[in-house]
Amino acid sequence: MSTLMNLPVEAVVHASLLTDLDIYLFKQGSDFRLYEKLGSHSITADGVTGTCFAVWAPNAAAVSVIGDFNQWDATVNPLYLRGDDSGIWEGFIADVTVGALYKYRLVSRDGNVVDKGDPFALCWEIPPLTASRVWELDYAWNDETWMAQRGEKNRLNAPCSIYEVHLGSWRRVPEDGNRFLSYREMAQWLPSYIAALNFTHVEFLPLTEHPFYGSWGYQTTGYFAPTARYGTPQDFMFLVDALHQQGIGVIMDWVPAHFPDDAHGLAHFDGTFLFEHADPRQGFQPDWHSFLFNYGRHEVRAFLTSSAMFWLDKYHIDGLRMDAVTSMLYLDYGRKKGEWIANRNGSRENLDAVTFLRHLNEAIYRDYPDTQTFAEESTSWPMVSRPTNTGGLGFGLKWNMGWMHDTLGYFSEAPLNRKYHHAQLIFSIWYAFSENFVLPLSHDEVVYGKGSLIGKMPGDEWQQFANLRLLYGYMWGHPGKKLLFMGCEFGQKREWQHDESLEWELLQQPRHAGLRRWVEDLNRVYRNEAALYQQDFSRDGFQWMDCHYAEKSVVSFIRRGYNPADTVLVVCNFTPIVRDNYRVGVPSGGYWHELLNSDTELYGGSGVGNFGGVEAVPISAGDMFYSLMLRLPPLGVLFFKQGRRA
Template sequence: MHYGQDMTIAESRRFSEDDLHLFNEGTHFRLFDKLGAHPIEVNGGIGTHFSVWAPNAESVSVVGDFNGWDASRHMLQPSGSSGIWAGVVPGVGKGTLYKYHIRSRHNGYRVDKTDPFSFFNEIPPKTASIVWDLNYDWQDGAWMAGRRKHNALEAPLSIYEVHLGSWRRVLAEGNRSLGYRELAVPLAEYVRDAGFTHVEFLPLMDHPFFGSWGYQTTGYFAPSGFYGTPQDLMFLIDVLHQHGIGVILDWVPSHFPTDEHGLGFFDGTHLYEHAHPHQGYHPDWNTFVFNYGRNEVRSFLISSALFWLEAYHADGLRVDAVASMLYLDYSRKEGEWIPNQYGGRENLDAIGFLRRLNEEIYQRHPDVQTFAEESTAWPMVSRPTYMGGLGFGMKWDMGWMHDTLEYMQLDPIYRKFHHSNLTFRLLYAFHENFVLPLSHDEVVYGKGSLLGKMPGDDWQKFANLRLLFGYMFAQPAKKLLFMGGEFGQWSEWAHDGELEWQLLKEAPHAGLRQWVADLNRAYGAEPALHERDLDPAGFEWIDCHDAEASVISLLRKGKSTDDLVVVVCNFTPVPRLNYRIGVPRGGRWREILNSDARIYGGSGWGNQGAVDAVPVPLHGRSHSLTLTLPALSALFLKSG
């Protein structure tokens, strides 16, 4: 059944000549307003406008539960030479299941595809799209109006990384995950009480395999139906915002799965991915790689990024696996990759895409941030594009994570031989706007939990972990901690279970969580600990050379000369008595944090709350402090 006249009229309302031109040019970044399924009014009743990009199709039809999945009944019509097929189906409204039946010009290939621009899909293993809308009454106006200050480079960003499906579960109901709405208030209250400023969700976009944690995305405009509807996710983000918590979403433009219903081989050709397997197939993940040189693919991906920022009020995007995008030879052997036009290994199309992505995001939303998970020494990842950078707001410091965890896992007797693992970072710490991640990747696949990595008996394990967190918060950079680490989960993370919440009934675990909460609060309250996180003027070593004692001491400075915090870390289980360090001024220095306090599960050693500096020069400074350093401890002292 054809709707030729009616479809042409509705089609002209949906697509202007400018829309089609900009899409084919690669500069249309609101495709979610145009492509996909959009409920409309038809002759006083309901209907849906469908449109899909399939330039190599001989015919495209909409199939669904409204027509018995009959591919001959509701044919779409081509929109000029744009490659877009469109049309209206009267009587179809919100909640209707549908797919696109594509018949290719090539080899008679036929396939039913999920809508690349659908707002909602069936729960896997089912694969149909669902006609839906994005209507929601947001209540986060106060947050949105003032979020610039919460997301600024000078703000204290302490990020709680969450896999939504395994934070909490309902064991009595078949071990099911909590939904978006069920999680909203408990998660918001927990994160607020723990002092974190932001939540970062592992990908919530639609993905067919739960075990991929969301990193094999099929729905670039649809949240996962595992946890509820689009409005349910909006409610979760809304509640977090109302509790003063920012939301960062993981987003994966680096690759996509090969499932037949997805983007791969979409119209009988390699439409979204490169045709050559040396460019279009990722050997590590058995996935396809986007063709960033194709205009329409750039429009698709940038539209997706902006969609989550606009329709879902996200405060930032963490872009996954950037290194795999930048290098043509990433994880490929000799002869398995194709050099660029200059003979190099850099993916010039991906570089251009990333720069344009960040330009468009910051132009439209200067109050959000983008974060690059980039594991190499690629320069200027978090520097503006006009300077030659990639334009990200921040970059994960993967080198710090690797060096620090390698150091912390050592028996303390050997740490003095690896002192540079602690100090090397400051040689490059201000080359980028860094986030220090203790992420999900470090607590899976046999790596053990953070607590399990620590050496020694149980007391020493907890003391080491408190010390690790103290050292992390002392460093100039933003912070990220994966869920469960804050209370010392013993087991490594499992995506099909929940966190070991029962451990919080035990004093060492409750004490550890209190330590993290107090670190977060001090980080937010003390300008010296966050204002110049990304500015070399905010950091000085006091003494980074005491490898023999495995002690480091440093000074953090705010923009005001009055804001000074000294941090001293003792990485051995031996208390250091009468340990002297130089400080820049006299007067009283208050001990604002001590990881060995009894409230955290420590032994209670310390400096009785404060120490007076004496006019004895040391470490190139006019005054000095004589301190008691507890075993395996981090001390924070504030001037005044």
């Protein structure tokens, strides 16, 4: 609780938490802790407890606070415009305490009246209600161990295997009206489940407050509040805390690209285009029916950067995945000729957005160097995950959308046709080290008629599961961090439905249970073998053993760690044919033991393998002077590491 001491109540009405320095930084767009001063904050002044309100509305003719404490009467609690050209209205209301409902009544200069939620509200009513709530963020954290070591856990040379979750549909309670779980109920189930599967991180689809549940959180109105659908801010802190205590990092989707047109939100906030561009060719995205932020405005940049810093600061979030970065970078994104305005150089790059993203990433890595930022960027924009001082955008990592499209396209082909698409499979290695890539099999691939991942796999049911185990094995062996959407770990049959629970009953079936066990073991081996993660972003960490045998649709490659002893061989057979006496080159002699075999009966396979390992012989294969004679399982992937016989 903030304190303004030794002031009479009459003075406190005009008192402010904002200093002259705050205002200067705000107008310069460089105050990245706006949530500490703007919005609603409980204070005590000369023994009087109440709430200080502050809102940016430079073009409003009048602003007042309406709420359940004044019967929503706009004449009772007017705010006062500061005299420093900041455009901030503020005031103190006695006896307004935590939990109070409120909005801002804004009168525009043309006389129009609107009721707006607080852009800096720390808590909101449960949708579809739209009022803001006065709140405090006091919470006793118990994640000291995690916070002390998360810098090591989040390093680029550390293992990173992400389980992507939409909180409202991970698990529901059918006997209670099919309701979703609360934050605290999720804390009882989710951390232990993710830990059992050996994932290192969880990524939540946006949990910032959003009016339309069907937007999955990507149409944000409350940039400083977790959605009240699942509980209070402290309840969400409890969930993050529980995940950290299980050693699981928390990544949150964050949406700085656009915002919805809901009347209580940011759109046309003070009667003018305040957060968005006035010209719809710059300020409105017709595909999403949402407004685009004006990154050229200092105060807007400060607002968004403050939101990003807020989650890292107050909620101990370990990483931010920034949605729709592509739409931010290109002025013509989703537009036809004549529907967009070129930049000052006559080209299509959004120079203001580039500047914003660079400064945002600089601020995050300066103040929270033990966190990471992730870009969802689907084009060949250069140096997305390179430092800003070398000309990059400054993100830590970038989603590899090209790998995802090519790989799923390849796997959708019938195995007998895959030899004609071999280049599609191996092309990703040509650019795999141009960025710090995450390999995503995300929610976007299992919605809107695309079907489930298991449904994309060709063949009968046995082949579908074998193909999916092979896909995951190839993915976990391929350079890059990993991301898998919930339900894909056990082969959800229907495509994802945000109003329904995952099909947990499928785990009663052996093939589905076997697939989940395969994901669990993939993650275990991945975390234990430095070769599979230490040099994800360096060519030194990868070498083809054979990528040219398109006719048989087989590839083999090795992954290397910093230590030469940390070398793993991966062999993939993309056809349902058992291949006996298949020679694969290796970099050294000795015994190579089998770490993983996707065709093991434990996972639902046919049991074709190599009896636990193979001795390398001095017979050359490819560029190697030693080789293994292997039996390749059908639609299978094998992982080997040099070592002693078991």
